[in-house]
Amino acid sequence: MADKKIELTRQDRLAVAWRHQFLQGSWNYERMQNGGWCYAMIPAIKRLYSSKEDQAAALKRHMEFYNTQPYVSAPVIGVALALEEERANGIAIDDVTIQGVKVGMMGPLAGVGDPVFWFTIRPILGALGATLALSGNIVGPLLFFVAWNAIRLAFLWYTQEFGYRVGTEITKDLSGGLLGKITSGASILGMFIIGALVNRWVSISFTPVVSTVAQQEGAYIDWEALPAGVEGIKSALEQFAALGPTGLNMDKVTTLQSNFDQLIPGLAALLLTLLCCRLLKKNVSPIAIILALFAVGVVARVIGLM
Amino acid sequence: MNPITIALIALVAFFAGMEGILDEWQFHQPLVACTLIGLVSGHLAEGIMLGGSLQLIALGWANIGAAVAPDAALASVASAIIMVLALSDSSVDVTNAINTSIALAVPLSVAGLFLTMIVRTLAIPVVHAMDAAADRADFAGVERWQVMAIAMQGVRIAIPAAALCFVPAEAVTSALNAMPAWLSGGMAVGGGMVAAVGYAMVINMMATPEVWPFFVLGFVLAALSQLTLIALGAIGVCLALIYLGLKEVAASGGGARTGSGDPLGDILDNY
Numbered sequence: 001m002a003d004k005k006i007e008l009t010r011q012d013r014l015a016v017a018w019r020h021q022f023l024q025g026s027w028n029y030e031r032m033q034n035g036g037w038c039y040a041m042i043p044a045i046k047r048l049y050s051s052k053e054d055q056a057a058a059l060k061r062h063m064e065f066y067n068t069q070p071y072v073s074a075p076v077i078g079v080a081l082a083l084e085e086e087r088a089n090g091i092a093i094d095d096v097t098i099q100g101v102k103v104g105m106m107g108p109l110a111g112v113g114d115p116v117f118w119f120t121i122r123p124i125l126g127a128l129g130a131t132l133a134l135s136g137n138i139v140g141p142l143l144f145f146v147a148w149n150a151i152r153l154a155f156l157w158y159t160q161e162f163g164y165r166v167g168t169e170i171t172k173d174l175s176g177g178l179l180g181k182i183t184s185g186a187s188i189l190g191m192f193i194i195g196a197l198v199n200r201w202v203s204i205s206f207t208p209v210v211s212t213v214a215q216q217e218g219a220y221i222d223w224e225a226l227p228a229g230v231e232g233i234k235s236a237l238e239q240f241a242a243l244g245p246t247g248l249n250m251d252k253v254t255t256l257q258s259n260f261d262q263l264i265p266g267l268a269a270l271l272l273t274l275l276c277c278r279l280l281k282k283n284v285s286p287i288a289i290i291l292a293l294f295a296v297g298v299v300a301r302v303i304g305l306m
Numbered sequence: 307m308n309p310i311t312i313a314l315i316a317l318v319a320f321f322a323g324m325e326g327i328l329d330e331w332q333f334h335q336p337l338v339a340c341t342l343i344g345l346v347s348g349h350l351a352e353g354i355m356l357g358g359s360l361q362l363i364a365l366g367w368a369n370i371g372a373a374v375a376p377d378a379a380l381a382s383v384a385s386a387i388i389m390v391l392a393l394s395d396s397s398v399d400v401t402n403a404i405n406t407s408i409a410l411a412v413p414l415s416v417a418g419l420f421l422t423m424i425v426r427t428l429a430i431p432v433v434h435a436m437d438a439a440a441d442r443a444d445f446a447g448v449e450r451w452q453v454m455a456i457a458m459q460g461v462r463i464a465i466p467a468a469a470l471c472f473v474p475a476e477a478v479t480s481a482l483n484a485m486p487a488w489l490s491g492g493m494a495v496g497g498g499m500v501a502a503v504g505y506a507m508v509i510n511m512m513a514t515p516e517v518w519p520f521f522v523l524g525f526v527l528a529a530l531s532q533l534t535l536i537a538l539g540a541i542g543v544c545l546a547l548i549y550l551g552l553k554e555v556a557a558s559g560g561g562a563r564t565g566s567g568d569p570l571g572d573i574l575d576n577y
Contacts, residue, residue: 195524
Protein backbone atom coordinates (compact mmCIF):
# COMPACT_ATOMS: atom_id res chain seq x y z
CA MET A 1 0.00 0.00 0.00
CA ALA A 2 2.70 2.44 1.06
CA ASP A 3 4.62 2.09 -2.19
CA LYS A 4 1.53 3.09 -4.18
CA LYS A 5 0.66 6.29 -2.28
CA ILE A 6 -0.76 8.82 -4.71
CA GLU A 7 0.59 12.32 -4.11
CA LEU A 8 -0.14 15.70 -5.59
CA THR A 9 2.96 17.08 -7.27
CA ARG A 10 4.11 20.66 -6.93
CA GLN A 11 2.99 21.05 -10.55
CA ASP A 12 -0.55 19.97 -9.64
CA ARG A 13 -0.67 22.40 -6.74
CA LEU A 14 0.60 25.23 -8.95
CA ALA A 15 -2.11 24.41 -11.49
CA VAL A 16 -4.74 24.55 -8.74
CA ALA A 17 -3.36 27.88 -7.50
CA TRP A 18 -3.50 29.32 -11.03
CA ARG A 19 -7.08 28.17 -11.57
CA HIS A 20 -8.05 29.37 -8.12
CA GLN A 21 -7.72 32.91 -9.49
CA PHE A 22 -10.90 32.29 -11.47
CA LEU A 23 -12.82 31.30 -8.34
CA GLN A 24 -15.49 33.96 -8.76
CA GLY A 25 -15.88 33.57 -12.53
CA SER A 26 -19.22 31.76 -12.36
CA TRP A 27 -20.43 33.58 -9.25
CA ASN A 28 -24.17 32.99 -9.06
CA TYR A 29 -27.00 33.71 -6.68
CA GLU A 30 -27.64 30.02 -6.07
CA ARG A 31 -24.39 28.49 -4.82
CA MET A 32 -22.08 31.49 -5.31
CA GLN A 33 -18.44 30.43 -5.88
CA ASN A 34 -19.12 26.69 -6.30
CA GLY A 35 -18.36 26.51 -10.04
CA GLY A 36 -15.04 28.28 -9.72
CA TRP A 37 -14.08 26.09 -6.78
CA CYS A 38 -14.78 22.92 -8.75
CA TYR A 39 -12.89 24.33 -11.73
CA ALA A 40 -9.87 24.98 -9.49
CA MET A 41 -9.93 21.44 -8.05
CA ILE A 42 -9.87 19.71 -11.46
CA PRO A 43 -6.06 19.22 -11.76
CA ALA A 44 -6.04 17.56 -8.33
CA ILE A 45 -9.06 15.35 -9.07
CA LYS A 46 -7.45 14.22 -12.31
CA ARG A 47 -4.28 13.21 -10.45
CA LEU A 48 -5.96 11.50 -7.50
CA TYR A 49 -8.80 9.50 -9.06
CA SER A 50 -8.58 7.30 -12.10
CA SER A 51 -12.03 5.67 -12.36
CA LYS A 52 -14.93 7.51 -13.99
CA GLU A 53 -17.18 7.01 -10.97
CA ASP A 54 -14.64 8.41 -8.52
CA GLN A 55 -13.99 11.40 -10.76
CA ALA A 56 -17.69 12.18 -11.16
CA ALA A 57 -18.22 11.83 -7.41
CA ALA A 58 -15.30 14.17 -6.68
CA LEU A 59 -16.51 16.79 -9.17
CA LYS A 60 -20.02 16.71 -7.68
CA ARG A 61 -18.62 16.88 -4.15
CA HIS A 62 -16.91 20.15 -5.07
CA MET A 63 -19.97 21.76 -6.68
CA GLU A 64 -21.48 22.49 -3.26
CA PHE A 65 -22.21 25.98 -1.94
CA TYR A 66 -19.10 28.02 -1.22
CA ASN A 67 -18.38 31.71 -0.73
CA THR A 68 -15.55 33.62 0.88
CA GLN A 69 -13.09 36.38 0.14
CA PRO A 70 -11.25 35.09 -2.97
CA TYR A 71 -7.71 35.34 -1.55
CA VAL A 72 -8.20 33.82 1.89
CA SER A 73 -9.86 30.97 0.04
CA ALA A 74 -6.31 29.81 -0.81
CA PRO A 75 -5.61 28.17 2.58
CA VAL A 76 -9.05 26.53 2.38
CA ILE A 77 -8.28 24.97 -0.98
CA GLY A 78 -4.90 23.90 0.42
CA VAL A 79 -6.65 22.01 3.21
CA ALA A 80 -9.14 20.54 0.74
CA LEU A 81 -6.22 19.27 -1.37
CA ALA A 82 -4.71 17.58 1.69
CA LEU A 83 -8.06 15.98 2.57
CA GLU A 84 -8.66 14.73 -0.97
CA GLU A 85 -5.16 13.27 -1.08
CA GLU A 86 -5.76 11.35 2.15
CA ARG A 87 -9.09 10.14 0.86
CA ALA A 88 -7.61 8.94 -2.43
CA ASN A 89 -5.12 6.93 -0.39
CA GLY A 90 -7.89 5.07 1.34
CA ILE A 91 -8.39 7.02 4.54
CA ALA A 92 -12.05 7.37 5.45
CA ILE A 93 -12.89 11.03 4.90
CA ASP A 94 -16.50 11.46 3.84
CA ASP A 95 -18.16 14.20 1.79
CA VAL A 96 -19.64 15.78 4.89
CA THR A 97 -16.19 16.27 6.43
CA ILE A 98 -14.84 17.97 3.34
CA GLN A 99 -17.85 20.25 2.97
CA GLY A 100 -17.78 20.90 6.72
CA VAL A 101 -14.15 22.00 6.65
CA LYS A 102 -14.85 24.32 3.71
CA VAL A 103 -17.88 25.93 5.30
CA GLY A 104 -16.24 26.04 8.71
CA MET A 105 -13.22 27.92 7.38
CA MET A 106 -14.84 30.22 4.85
CA GLY A 107 -16.75 32.37 7.35
CA PRO A 108 -13.98 33.29 9.78
CA LEU A 109 -11.48 33.68 6.95
CA ALA A 110 -13.76 36.05 5.03
CA GLY A 111 -13.91 38.04 8.25
CA VAL A 112 -10.15 38.40 8.06
CA GLY A 113 -9.80 38.76 4.28
CA ASP A 114 -12.37 41.48 3.66
CA PRO A 115 -10.93 44.05 6.07
CA VAL A 116 -7.29 43.24 5.33
CA PHE A 117 -7.46 43.20 1.53
CA TRP A 118 -10.47 45.32 0.53
CA PHE A 119 -10.39 47.87 3.34
CA THR A 120 -6.73 48.17 4.23
CA ILE A 121 -4.25 47.12 1.56
CA ARG A 122 -6.25 48.13 -1.53
CA PRO A 123 -7.31 51.56 -0.26
CA ILE A 124 -3.77 52.34 0.87
CA LEU A 125 -2.17 51.26 -2.40
CA GLY A 126 -5.04 52.82 -4.36
CA ALA A 127 -4.80 56.14 -2.57
CA LEU A 128 -1.04 56.21 -2.99
CA GLY A 129 -1.19 55.30 -6.68
CA ALA A 130 -4.09 57.66 -7.35
CA THR A 131 -2.30 60.54 -5.68
CA LEU A 132 0.71 60.08 -7.94
CA ALA A 133 -1.59 59.60 -10.95
CA LEU A 134 -3.44 62.88 -10.41
CA SER A 135 -0.52 64.70 -11.99
CA GLY A 136 -0.39 62.25 -14.90
CA ASN A 137 2.49 60.24 -13.48
CA ILE A 138 2.63 56.68 -14.90
CA VAL A 139 4.33 55.49 -11.70
CA GLY A 140 0.95 55.78 -9.95
CA PRO A 141 -0.91 53.02 -11.85
CA LEU A 142 2.26 50.91 -12.17
CA LEU A 143 2.94 51.05 -8.44
CA PHE A 144 -0.63 50.03 -7.65
CA PHE A 145 -0.73 47.20 -10.19
CA VAL A 146 2.68 45.70 -9.46
CA ALA A 147 2.56 46.00 -5.68
CA TRP A 148 -0.99 44.66 -5.44
CA ASN A 149 -0.38 41.66 -7.66
CA ALA A 150 2.94 40.81 -6.03
CA ILE A 151 1.23 40.74 -2.63
CA ARG A 152 -1.76 38.85 -4.00
CA LEU A 153 0.15 36.15 -5.89
CA ALA A 154 2.54 35.54 -3.01
CA PHE A 155 -0.39 35.30 -0.60
CA LEU A 156 -2.35 32.91 -2.85
CA TRP A 157 0.54 30.50 -3.30
CA TYR A 158 2.11 30.50 0.15
CA THR A 159 -1.14 30.25 2.09
CA GLN A 160 -2.33 27.45 -0.19
CA GLU A 161 0.90 25.54 0.48
CA PHE A 162 0.50 26.32 4.17
CA GLY A 163 -3.04 24.93 4.13
CA TYR A 164 -1.88 21.86 2.24
CA ARG A 165 0.90 21.14 4.76
CA VAL A 166 -1.01 21.59 7.95
CA GLY A 167 -4.25 20.10 6.65
CA THR A 168 -6.97 20.48 9.18
CA GLU A 169 -4.69 22.09 11.75
CA ILE A 170 -5.08 25.43 10.01
CA THR A 171 -8.11 26.74 11.82
CA LYS A 172 -6.27 26.51 15.13
CA ASP A 173 -3.33 28.50 13.82
CA LEU A 174 -5.36 31.54 12.83
CA SER A 175 -5.69 32.70 16.43
CA GLY A 176 -1.91 33.34 16.51
CA GLY A 177 -0.82 36.93 16.99
CA LEU A 178 1.01 37.63 13.74
CA LEU A 179 -2.06 38.35 11.66
CA GLY A 180 -3.42 40.73 14.28
CA LYS A 181 -0.14 42.57 14.38
CA ILE A 182 -0.03 42.97 10.61
CA THR A 183 -3.59 44.27 10.60
CA SER A 184 -3.00 46.86 13.29
CA GLY A 185 0.31 47.96 11.75
CA ALA A 186 -1.44 48.38 8.41
CA SER A 187 -4.23 50.46 9.90
CA ILE A 188 -1.75 52.74 11.69
CA LEU A 189 0.10 53.34 8.43
CA GLY A 190 -3.23 53.68 6.64
CA MET A 191 -4.63 56.28 8.99
CA PHE A 192 -1.39 58.26 8.86
CA ILE A 193 -1.33 58.31 5.05
CA ILE A 194 -5.04 59.09 4.82
CA GLY A 195 -4.52 62.01 7.18
CA ALA A 196 -1.79 63.31 4.91
CA LEU A 197 -3.84 62.76 1.74
CA VAL A 198 -6.88 64.55 3.14
CA ASN A 199 -4.68 67.60 3.60
CA ARG A 200 -2.99 67.35 0.20
CA TRP A 201 -5.70 66.17 -2.14
CA VAL A 202 -9.11 67.29 -0.97
CA SER A 203 -9.09 70.75 -2.47
CA ILE A 204 -11.40 73.38 -1.14
CA SER A 205 -10.71 77.03 -1.77
CA PHE A 206 -12.91 79.89 -0.60
CA THR A 207 -12.59 82.75 -3.05
CA PRO A 208 -14.40 85.74 -1.45
CA VAL A 209 -12.10 88.67 -0.90
CA VAL A 210 -11.90 89.71 2.73
CA SER A 211 -9.81 92.83 2.35
CA THR A 212 -7.91 94.82 -0.24
CA VAL A 213 -5.15 96.93 1.23
CA ALA A 214 -2.89 99.30 -0.68
CA GLN A 215 0.70 98.33 0.13
CA GLN A 216 3.54 100.68 0.97
CA GLU A 217 6.04 101.66 -1.64
CA GLY A 218 8.78 99.02 -1.90
CA ALA A 219 6.46 96.21 -0.82
CA TYR A 220 5.38 95.68 -4.42
CA ILE A 221 7.06 95.76 -7.80
CA ASP A 222 6.78 99.18 -9.37
CA TRP A 223 6.21 98.04 -12.93
CA GLU A 224 6.41 101.54 -14.38
CA ALA A 225 9.89 102.13 -12.94
CA LEU A 226 11.49 98.95 -14.32
CA PRO A 227 14.37 99.30 -16.79
CA ALA A 228 13.50 98.47 -20.39
CA GLY A 229 14.02 95.11 -22.11
CA VAL A 230 15.76 92.06 -20.65
CA GLU A 231 17.09 94.04 -17.70
CA GLY A 232 13.54 94.83 -16.70
CA ILE A 233 12.55 91.15 -16.64
CA LYS A 234 15.60 90.34 -14.54
CA SER A 235 14.88 93.13 -12.09
CA ALA A 236 11.23 92.12 -11.80
CA LEU A 237 12.15 88.51 -11.09
CA GLU A 238 14.66 89.58 -8.46
CA GLN A 239 12.12 91.75 -6.73
CA PHE A 240 9.52 88.99 -6.95
CA ALA A 241 11.91 86.54 -5.28
CA ALA A 242 12.40 89.00 -2.43
CA LEU A 243 8.80 90.18 -2.03
CA GLY A 244 6.86 86.96 -2.64
CA PRO A 245 3.47 86.68 -4.35
CA THR A 246 1.99 89.75 -2.68
CA GLY A 247 4.59 91.87 -4.47
CA LEU A 248 2.91 91.50 -7.86
CA ASN A 249 0.23 94.12 -7.32
CA MET A 250 0.01 97.36 -5.50
CA ASP A 251 -3.02 96.15 -3.59
CA LYS A 252 -2.66 93.24 -1.19
CA VAL A 253 -5.71 91.02 -1.64
CA THR A 254 -6.65 88.73 1.24
CA THR A 255 -9.14 85.98 0.41
CA LEU A 256 -11.14 84.04 2.96
CA GLN A 257 -8.93 81.07 2.11
CA SER A 258 -5.69 82.80 3.07
CA ASN A 259 -7.22 83.58 6.45
CA PHE A 260 -8.17 79.94 6.94
CA ASP A 261 -4.71 78.83 5.88
CA GLN A 262 -3.22 80.75 8.78
CA LEU A 263 -5.01 78.41 11.19
CA ILE A 264 -3.74 75.33 9.37
CA PRO A 265 -3.80 74.60 5.65
CA GLY A 266 -6.46 72.08 4.74
CA LEU A 267 -8.78 72.70 7.68
CA ALA A 268 -11.90 72.82 5.49
CA ALA A 269 -10.87 69.55 3.83
CA LEU A 270 -10.53 67.94 7.26
CA LEU A 271 -13.95 69.16 8.38
CA LEU A 272 -15.55 67.97 5.14
CA THR A 273 -13.93 64.54 5.51
CA LEU A 274 -15.13 64.20 9.10
CA LEU A 275 -18.61 65.26 8.00
CA CYS A 276 -18.54 62.53 5.33
CA CYS A 277 -17.49 60.02 8.01
CA ARG A 278 -20.49 60.99 10.10
CA LEU A 279 -22.90 60.81 7.17
CA LEU A 280 -21.58 57.40 6.08
CA LYS A 281 -21.96 56.10 9.62
CA LYS A 282 -25.59 57.21 9.48
CA ASN A 283 -25.96 55.02 6.38
CA VAL A 284 -26.21 57.85 3.90
CA SER A 285 -25.25 56.32 0.57
CA PRO A 286 -21.81 57.40 -0.71
CA ILE A 287 -23.34 57.97 -4.14
CA ALA A 288 -25.80 60.45 -2.62
CA ILE A 289 -22.96 62.29 -0.88
CA ILE A 290 -20.93 62.47 -4.09
CA LEU A 291 -23.89 63.86 -6.05
CA ALA A 292 -24.60 66.35 -3.25
CA LEU A 293 -20.99 67.54 -3.31
CA PHE A 294 -21.20 68.22 -7.03
CA ALA A 295 -24.42 70.16 -6.41
CA VAL A 296 -22.76 72.13 -3.62
CA GLY A 297 -19.83 72.82 -5.94
CA VAL A 298 -22.07 74.23 -8.64
CA VAL A 299 -24.05 76.38 -6.21
CA ALA A 300 -20.89 77.65 -4.49
CA ARG A 301 -19.39 78.59 -7.85
CA VAL A 302 -22.53 80.43 -8.93
CA ILE A 303 -22.69 82.54 -5.77
CA GLY A 304 -18.91 83.06 -5.87
CA LEU A 305 -18.08 81.30 -2.61
CA MET A 306 -15.59 78.79 -4.01
CA MET B 307 -11.73 56.30 -33.93
CA ASN B 308 -10.10 53.75 -36.15
CA PRO B 309 -11.07 50.05 -36.01
CA ILE B 310 -7.84 48.96 -34.30
CA THR B 311 -8.35 51.44 -31.46
CA ILE B 312 -11.94 50.31 -31.03
CA ALA B 313 -10.86 46.66 -30.95
CA LEU B 314 -8.20 47.42 -28.33
CA ILE B 315 -10.67 49.40 -26.24
CA ALA B 316 -13.12 46.50 -26.40
CA LEU B 317 -10.32 44.17 -25.29
CA VAL B 318 -9.44 46.39 -22.31
CA ALA B 319 -13.16 46.57 -21.49
CA PHE B 320 -13.42 42.78 -21.65
CA PHE B 321 -10.58 42.38 -19.15
CA ALA B 322 -12.13 45.03 -16.90
CA GLY B 323 -15.46 43.19 -17.00
CA MET B 324 -13.81 39.87 -16.13
CA GLU B 325 -11.95 41.43 -13.25
CA GLY B 326 -15.09 43.16 -12.04
CA ILE B 327 -16.18 39.73 -10.85
CA LEU B 328 -12.85 37.94 -10.31
CA ASP B 329 -11.28 40.77 -8.31
CA GLU B 330 -7.77 39.41 -8.77
CA TRP B 331 -5.54 41.38 -11.16
CA GLN B 332 -7.53 44.61 -10.68
CA PHE B 333 -7.99 45.50 -14.35
CA HIS B 334 -11.36 46.92 -13.31
CA GLN B 335 -9.93 49.45 -10.90
CA PRO B 336 -10.04 52.98 -12.40
CA LEU B 337 -6.32 53.48 -11.89
CA VAL B 338 -5.59 50.51 -14.18
CA ALA B 339 -8.58 50.59 -16.57
CA CYS B 340 -8.46 54.32 -17.37
CA THR B 341 -4.69 54.16 -17.86
CA LEU B 342 -5.06 51.27 -20.32
CA ILE B 343 -7.87 53.00 -22.25
CA GLY B 344 -5.69 56.11 -22.35
CA LEU B 345 -2.76 54.04 -23.58
CA VAL B 346 -4.59 52.35 -26.47
CA SER B 347 -6.28 55.58 -27.56
CA GLY B 348 -3.18 57.78 -27.43
CA HIS B 349 -4.24 59.88 -24.43
CA LEU B 350 -2.06 58.19 -21.81
CA ALA B 351 -1.43 61.16 -19.50
CA GLU B 352 -5.11 62.19 -19.43
CA GLY B 353 -6.12 58.57 -18.82
CA ILE B 354 -3.79 58.35 -15.84
CA MET B 355 -5.16 61.59 -14.38
CA LEU B 356 -8.76 60.46 -14.82
CA GLY B 357 -7.87 57.09 -13.30
CA GLY B 358 -6.33 58.76 -10.29
CA SER B 359 -9.39 60.93 -9.67
CA LEU B 360 -11.83 58.04 -10.08
CA GLN B 361 -9.72 55.75 -7.91
CA LEU B 362 -10.09 58.18 -5.03
CA ILE B 363 -13.86 57.99 -5.39
CA ALA B 364 -13.82 54.19 -5.67
CA LEU B 365 -11.41 53.51 -2.79
CA GLY B 366 -13.99 51.93 -0.54
CA TRP B 367 -16.02 50.03 -3.16
CA ALA B 368 -15.69 46.31 -2.46
CA ASN B 369 -17.69 43.15 -3.05
CA ILE B 370 -18.49 41.65 0.31
CA GLY B 371 -20.30 38.36 0.73
CA ALA B 372 -23.23 38.31 -1.64
CA ALA B 373 -23.50 42.11 -1.77
CA VAL B 374 -22.24 43.87 -4.87
CA ALA B 375 -20.47 47.20 -4.75
CA PRO B 376 -21.01 49.98 -7.31
CA ASP B 377 -19.38 48.68 -10.45
CA ALA B 378 -15.92 50.16 -10.92
CA ALA B 379 -15.46 48.38 -14.27
CA LEU B 380 -18.17 50.14 -16.26
CA ALA B 381 -17.58 53.43 -14.47
CA SER B 382 -13.89 53.56 -15.33
CA VAL B 383 -14.09 52.15 -18.86
CA ALA B 384 -17.07 54.20 -20.04
CA SER B 385 -15.97 57.47 -18.50
CA ALA B 386 -12.48 57.02 -19.99
CA ILE B 387 -14.02 56.48 -23.44
CA ILE B 388 -16.18 59.57 -23.05
CA MET B 389 -13.09 61.55 -22.09
CA VAL B 390 -11.19 60.24 -25.12
CA LEU B 391 -14.07 61.17 -27.43
CA ALA B 392 -14.13 64.65 -25.98
CA LEU B 393 -10.36 65.05 -26.34
CA SER B 394 -10.40 64.15 -30.02
CA ASP B 395 -11.55 67.73 -30.57
CA SER B 396 -8.78 70.11 -29.58
CA SER B 397 -11.27 72.86 -28.70
CA VAL B 398 -12.20 71.00 -25.53
CA ASP B 399 -10.24 71.82 -22.41
CA VAL B 400 -8.49 68.80 -20.83
CA THR B 401 -9.50 69.49 -17.21
CA ASN B 402 -13.04 70.16 -18.37
CA ALA B 403 -13.17 66.80 -20.16
CA ILE B 404 -11.75 64.97 -17.14
CA ASN B 405 -14.11 66.63 -14.68
CA THR B 406 -17.16 65.86 -16.79
CA SER B 407 -16.10 62.23 -17.12
CA ILE B 408 -15.76 62.00 -13.35
CA ALA B 409 -19.26 63.34 -12.86
CA LEU B 410 -20.61 60.73 -15.31
CA ALA B 411 -18.77 57.89 -13.59
CA VAL B 412 -21.14 57.66 -10.64
CA PRO B 413 -24.37 57.00 -12.57
CA LEU B 414 -22.37 54.62 -14.79
CA SER B 415 -21.27 52.62 -11.75
CA VAL B 416 -24.91 52.12 -10.78
CA ALA B 417 -25.77 51.00 -14.32
CA GLY B 418 -22.86 48.54 -14.18
CA LEU B 419 -24.20 47.22 -10.89
CA PHE B 420 -27.47 46.23 -12.56
CA LEU B 421 -25.61 44.56 -15.42
CA THR B 422 -23.54 42.43 -13.08
CA MET B 423 -26.64 41.40 -11.13
CA ILE B 424 -28.20 40.22 -14.39
CA VAL B 425 -25.08 38.22 -15.27
CA ARG B 426 -24.92 36.70 -11.79
CA THR B 427 -28.47 35.50 -12.29
CA LEU B 428 -27.67 34.14 -15.75
CA ALA B 429 -24.82 32.20 -14.11
CA ILE B 430 -27.34 29.98 -12.28
CA PRO B 431 -28.20 27.90 -15.39
CA VAL B 432 -24.47 27.83 -16.17
CA VAL B 433 -23.64 26.08 -12.89
CA HIS B 434 -26.52 23.67 -13.54
CA ALA B 435 -24.84 22.78 -16.81
CA MET B 436 -21.64 22.28 -14.80
CA ASP B 437 -23.53 19.91 -12.48
CA ALA B 438 -24.57 17.87 -15.51
CA ALA B 439 -21.00 17.78 -16.81
CA ALA B 440 -19.76 16.70 -13.35
CA ASP B 441 -22.24 13.80 -13.43
CA ARG B 442 -20.57 12.52 -16.57
CA ALA B 443 -17.07 13.14 -15.12
CA ASP B 444 -16.69 15.47 -18.09
CA PHE B 445 -13.73 17.68 -17.04
CA ALA B 446 -13.67 19.62 -20.28
CA GLY B 447 -17.38 20.33 -19.91
CA VAL B 448 -16.95 21.87 -16.45
CA GLU B 449 -14.04 23.93 -17.73
CA ARG B 450 -15.93 25.10 -20.81
CA TRP B 451 -18.86 26.39 -18.77
CA GLN B 452 -16.56 28.13 -16.29
CA VAL B 453 -14.83 29.95 -19.15
CA MET B 454 -18.26 30.81 -20.60
CA ALA B 455 -19.36 32.39 -17.34
CA ILE B 456 -16.21 34.51 -17.12
CA ALA B 457 -16.62 35.58 -20.74
CA MET B 458 -20.19 36.69 -19.97
CA GLN B 459 -18.84 39.06 -17.34
CA GLY B 460 -16.27 40.38 -19.84
CA VAL B 461 -18.88 40.94 -22.54
CA ARG B 462 -21.00 42.82 -19.99
CA ILE B 463 -18.49 45.70 -20.22
CA ALA B 464 -17.07 45.13 -23.72
CA ILE B 465 -20.41 45.65 -25.51
CA PRO B 466 -21.33 48.99 -23.89
CA ALA B 467 -17.71 50.13 -24.39
CA ALA B 468 -17.67 49.27 -28.10
CA ALA B 469 -21.08 50.89 -28.55
CA LEU B 470 -19.82 54.09 -26.93
CA CYS B 471 -16.95 54.22 -29.43
CA PHE B 472 -19.44 54.68 -32.23
CA VAL B 473 -21.01 57.75 -30.70
CA PRO B 474 -19.73 60.55 -32.93
CA ALA B 475 -17.05 62.57 -31.19
CA GLU B 476 -18.81 65.77 -32.30
CA ALA B 477 -21.83 64.84 -30.23
CA VAL B 478 -19.73 64.55 -27.09
CA THR B 479 -17.63 67.65 -27.72
CA SER B 480 -20.56 69.82 -28.68
CA ALA B 481 -22.36 68.71 -25.54
CA LEU B 482 -19.27 69.67 -23.55
CA ASN B 483 -18.85 72.99 -25.29
CA ALA B 484 -22.51 73.80 -24.79
CA MET B 485 -21.98 73.47 -21.08
CA PRO B 486 -22.07 76.88 -19.40
CA ALA B 487 -18.99 78.01 -17.49
CA TRP B 488 -20.73 78.01 -14.11
CA LEU B 489 -21.64 74.36 -14.55
CA SER B 490 -18.19 73.14 -15.59
CA GLY B 491 -16.54 75.40 -13.00
CA GLY B 492 -18.90 74.10 -10.35
CA MET B 493 -18.15 70.53 -11.31
CA ALA B 494 -14.46 71.24 -10.90
CA VAL B 495 -15.16 72.59 -7.42
CA GLY B 496 -17.24 69.51 -6.63
CA GLY B 497 -14.56 67.26 -8.08
CA GLY B 498 -12.05 68.76 -5.68
CA MET B 499 -14.25 67.84 -2.74
CA VAL B 500 -15.40 64.40 -3.85
CA ALA B 501 -12.15 62.72 -2.83
CA ALA B 502 -13.21 63.35 0.79
CA VAL B 503 -15.92 60.69 0.42
CA GLY B 504 -13.43 58.00 -0.53
CA TYR B 505 -11.12 58.92 2.32
CA ALA B 506 -14.07 58.99 4.73
CA MET B 507 -15.01 55.43 3.77
CA VAL B 508 -11.51 54.20 4.46
CA ILE B 509 -11.39 56.09 7.75
CA ASN B 510 -14.66 54.54 8.87
CA MET B 511 -13.30 51.09 8.16
CA MET B 512 -10.00 51.51 9.97
CA ALA B 513 -10.64 54.05 12.68
CA THR B 514 -10.37 53.02 16.31
CA PRO B 515 -9.51 55.33 19.22
CA GLU B 516 -6.07 53.75 19.09
CA VAL B 517 -5.24 54.91 15.55
CA TRP B 518 -6.87 58.38 15.44
CA PRO B 519 -3.70 60.11 16.72
CA PHE B 520 -1.85 58.78 13.69
CA PHE B 521 -4.46 60.36 11.42
CA VAL B 522 -3.90 63.73 13.09
CA LEU B 523 -0.13 63.35 12.78
CA GLY B 524 -0.45 62.61 9.08
CA PHE B 525 -2.75 65.57 8.53
CA VAL B 526 -0.52 68.03 10.33
CA LEU B 527 2.74 66.81 8.80
CA ALA B 528 1.24 67.02 5.30
CA ALA B 529 0.95 70.78 5.74
CA LEU B 530 4.75 70.87 5.34
CA SER B 531 4.83 70.98 1.60
CA GLN B 532 8.53 70.04 1.46
CA LEU B 533 7.70 66.51 2.62
CA THR B 534 7.02 64.29 -0.39
CA LEU B 535 4.58 61.41 -0.22
CA ILE B 536 7.46 58.97 -0.05
CA ALA B 537 8.85 60.82 2.95
CA LEU B 538 5.42 60.76 4.58
CA GLY B 539 5.15 57.04 3.84
CA ALA B 540 8.53 56.42 5.49
CA ILE B 541 7.44 58.38 8.57
CA GLY B 542 4.22 56.35 8.69
CA VAL B 543 6.03 53.01 8.50
CA CYS B 544 8.43 54.07 11.26
CA LEU B 545 5.59 55.24 13.49
CA ALA B 546 3.78 51.93 13.03
CA LEU B 547 6.91 49.89 13.78
CA ILE B 548 7.85 51.97 16.82
CA TYR B 549 4.32 51.88 18.20
CA LEU B 550 3.89 48.13 17.76
CA GLY B 551 7.34 47.51 19.25
CA LEU B 552 6.61 49.63 22.33
CA LYS B 553 3.21 48.01 22.72
CA GLU B 554 4.81 44.59 22.77
CA VAL B 555 7.36 45.68 25.36
CA ALA B 556 4.57 47.10 27.50
CA ALA B 557 2.53 43.91 27.19
CA SER B 558 5.39 41.57 28.09
CA GLY B 559 6.90 43.78 30.80
CA GLY B 560 3.74 44.99 32.49
CA GLY B 561 2.54 41.95 34.38
CA ALA B 562 5.68 39.94 35.00
CA ARG B 563 8.20 42.37 36.41
CA THR B 564 6.60 43.62 39.57
CA GLY B 565 9.01 45.33 41.90
CA SER B 566 11.91 45.88 39.51
CA GLY B 567 12.99 48.71 37.25
CA ASP B 568 10.96 51.37 39.01
CA PRO B 569 12.37 51.90 42.51
CA LEU B 570 10.35 55.02 43.18
CA GLY B 571 7.16 53.22 42.18
CA ASP B 572 8.04 50.35 44.48
CA ILE B 573 8.49 52.69 47.42
CA LEU B 574 5.18 54.38 46.73
CA ASP B 575 3.42 51.05 46.28
CA ASN B 576 4.83 49.62 49.48
CA TYR B 577 4.30 52.74 51.51
